[in-house]
Amino acid sequence: NAGVTQTPKFQVLKTGQSMTLQCAQDMNHNSMYWYRQDPGMGLRLIYYSASEGTTDKGEVPNGYNVSRLNKREFSLRLESAAPSQTSVYFCASSEAGGALDEKLFFGSGTQLSVL
Amino acid sequence: AQSVTQLDSHVSVSEGTPVLLRCNYSSSYSPSLFWYVQHPNKGLQLLLKYTSAATLVKGINGFEAEFKKSETSFHLTKPSAHMSDAAEYFCVVSSWDTGRRALTFGSGTRLQVQP
Numbered sequence A: 001n002a003g004v005t006q007t008p009k010f011q012v013l014k015t016g017q018s019m020t021l022q023c024a025q026d027m028n029h030n031s032m033y034w035y036r037q038d039p040g041m042g043l044r045l046i047y048y049s050a051s052e053g054t055t056d057k058g059e060v061p062n063g064y065n066v067s068r069l070n071k072r073e074f075s076l077r078l079e080s081a082a083p084s085q086t087s088v089y090f091c092a093s094s095e096a097g098g099a100l101d102e103k104l105f106f107g108s109g110t111q112l113s114v115l
Numbered sequence B: 001a002q003s004v005t006q007l008d009s010h011v012s013v014s015e016g017t018p019v020l021l022r023c024n025y026s027s028s029y030s031p032s033l034f035w036y037v038q039h040p041n042k043g044l045q046l047l048l049k050y051t052s053a054a055t056l057v058k059g060i061n062g063f064e065a066e067f068k069k070s071e072t073s074f075h076l077t078k079p080s081a082h083m084s085d086a087a088e089y090f091c092v093v094s095s096w097d098t099g100r101r102a103l104t105f106g107s108g109t110r111l112q113v114q115p
Helices: none
Strands: A005-008 A010-013 A019-025 A033-038 A045-051 A064-068 A074-078 A087-094 A110-114 B001-007 B012-014 B019-021 B021-026 B032-038 B044-052 B057-060 B064-068 B073-078 B087-097 B100-105 B109-114
Touching: A005 A087, A010 A019, A010 B012, A010 B021, A019 A033, A019 A087, A033 A064, A033 A074, A045 A064, A045 A074, A045 B100, A074 A087, B001 B087, B001 B100, B012 B019, B021 B032, B021 B087, B032 B064, B044 B057, B044 B064, B044 B073, B073 B087
Parallel strands: A010 A110, B012 B109
Antiparallel strands: A005 A019, A019 A074, A033 A045, A033 A087, A064 A074, A087 A110, B001 B021, B019 B073, B021 B073, B032 B044, B032 B087, B057 B064, B064 B073, B087 B100, B087 B109
């Protein structure tokens, strides 16, 4: 049972390069999320997708785009990477996304460095 | 608006001694509250959650948390620390914000367990 799978695990980019982080879940969840984790700041929501075909901005969306390719997959794209985007990125999913007590399932993260 | 404050960024205990990780929150609505644990190079995993059914919540691996509305606190405890408890712990509040669920993560507490 894979759960939430993210690729790649590590990436180094030069300023201005682009890349896409991939995420897939096999739990038939409706909602998917992208977070970034920076030291001393907890996790901050970049974008989320409440259901297949919809995406919405989170707390820190600038410099990112997302695609909900199908129910399983939710990708995050950096069009022109900047050093401020150096971070650890987590994909997460949840069953429906609407209930206060619904838990999130997390992938193992992508460590991204932008030089 | 809602917020979460984890009062200690770093806690160090000896193996076999009690653990206390402190969390205070604020929310305009009755929230759900979570504790997640993150082991090195891993994604976040749910420890326990509070959903108003009972103020004392039991989680995995012997952890407990008590919801105290009067103190707006949700502290995490464990009677006896184990080496495998060394990790980062996040307190999370889930509440309503402009008609949809919003999660706010605390900045994390790193637990070190000394032999």
